[in-house]
Amino acid sequence: MTFNPYLSKLQPYPFEKLKRLFADVKPAPAYPAISLGIGEPKHPTPKLITDALIANLGGLASYPSTAGSDTLRNAISGWIARRYGIPAPDAVTQILPVNGSREALFALAQTVINPAACEDGLPLVLCPNPFYQIYEGAAYLAGAEPYFANADPARNFAPDYKSIPDSIWKRVQLLYICSPGNPTGAVLNLDDWAELFALSDKYDFVIAADECYSEIYFKAEAPLGSLQAARALGRDDYRRLITLSSLSKRSNVPGMRSGFVAGDAELIRQFLLYRTYHGSAMSPSIQAASVVAWNDETHVQENRDKYIRKFAQITPVLQEVLEVSLPDAAFYLWARVPDKLEMSDTEFARRLYEEYNVTVLPGSYLAREAHGINPGQNRIRMALVAEPEECLEAAQRIVSFCKKYT
Structure with a gap:
């Protein structure tokens, strides 16, 4: 029996690595488990979306x-126009619904x-790192093959694209960029987009x-979007640009698997052809519920306000013991483990789980060693997705853990 040889190049997912790290660890029974490891929204799904889904099960x-x-494509196009203050993309040629941004990214x-x-060799896909x-x-x-551009903390975690040689750029066929970023929360500005478009x-x-x-x-x-940046820079046709978004975080519906791609009409046309065979x-039921979600902003503002209050409460608590600051956006804290703790990010995560039953994700699991360093090393990612009380309890345990070793 033979298999696709490229499958052998795939690395275990970060959460598989975390499971192995914790395999022989028994967490302290005195503490209920709290996970800040997985970026899965835990706020309740808005009732207007669940009602729409149930009403359209036919x-x-x-x-x-x-x-x-x-109806769905028009709803997405209208949302883009309202959100970014730009002319609505053509709902037929520049919009395509997808089953969540993850599926479409792949x-x-x-x-x-x-x-x-x-x-000259295999084509390259340029990725941020982490x-x-x-x-x-x-x-x-x-x-x-992936080519990793390391995040630079001095540049608000943006990669230094100027350091990449011409010989590499000539092989790049696709560049992934995440803004707001995972795990850093950093947002690209208009100058950043101008640089990427020029390249x-x-x-x-x-x-x-x-x-x-x-x-x-x-x-x-609100964070600058890529379509918005393209318009501001006179790229009204969105040439060579595909934007991907999703309802998962915006509307707390990760299980709906509903998102969209938008941008270059020729890319959308070819992508639609691929997806027809794919x-x-x-589902029509999911489409109907998605229309309701994209057309309503009240639940989005309520969700955002909840995160704002949560981060305002939790970040100062963790700053007492970790090198961490409020991100531009997203729902992660990207913290550096202080040198005085004298432990790696993996050791930090393992001991914290064992002694206080709190799960965080080692930053090195979210990056690759590239150009001599792993830019996630000695950092941890904390997903503040649970209710505020649970996140605060986790933060207080982390403070106790760090003070124990300092």
């Missing part, structure tokens, strides 16, 4: 269209990577802008 009797309903690479077009592991897997299974024009690669955290932010001004059409 859609289960119909085959869905890969392109999605006109499938997009299958559409745009062309190994035969690379004259990164969402789907980017790496998508690269390998499309017949390409895309020069080297002819596609930009996949992962914006699934765009609606969780802590400042008065069999990844969204």
Whole structure:
């Protein structure tokens, strides 16, 4: 029996590594388990969405269209226009519903990577480092290789693209960028986008802008979006740009698997062709509930306010013992383990779990060693997705743990 040889290149997911790290550990029974490890929204799903889903269960009797309903595409286009203050993208040619941004992030690479077009070795998929592991897997299974651009704390965790040599850029066919970032929460500004668009024009690669955290932010001004940046820079056709977003974090519906891609009409056309064969059409029932979600902002503001209050409460508590600051956006704290603790990120996570039954994710599990360093090393990611009381309890245990070793 033979298998796709690229499967052997896939690394275990971070949570598999965490499971192995904890395999022989028995957490302290005096403390109830609290997990800050997985970025899965825990706030309640809004009733208007569940009501819409139940009211449209009749859609289960119909085959869905890969392109999605006109109503859904128009709802997404309208939301983009309202959210970013730009003309509504064409609902037919520039919008495509997808089953969550994760599925589309992976499938997009299958559409745009062309190994035969690379004259010098395998094509490259450029990824931020640390990164969402789907980017790496998508690269390998499309017949390409990932190239990691390390996050620079001095640049608000943006990669230094100027340091990448011309010989690398010539092989890049796809660039993934996450803004707001996972795990750093950093947001790209207009200058950052201008740099990326200029590189895309020069080297002819596609930009996949992962914006699934765009609606969780802590400042008065909402994060700049890639479509918004393109318009501001005169790129009204969104050439070589695909934006990906999702309802999962915005509306607390990760189980619905509902999102969209938007941007370059030719890319959307080719992606629709791929997805028609891929069999990844969204259920009509989910489409109907998604329309309701995209058309309502009240529940989104309530959700955001909850995160704002939570981060305002938790961040100062953790700053007593960790090197951590409020991010631009998203629902993670990306903390550096202080040198005085004299333990690695993996040791920190393991001991914290054993002694206080709190789970955090080692930062090194979210990155790869590249250019001589692992930029996630000696950092931990904490997902503040649970209710405020539970997150505060976890923070207080972390403080106790750190003080024990200092």
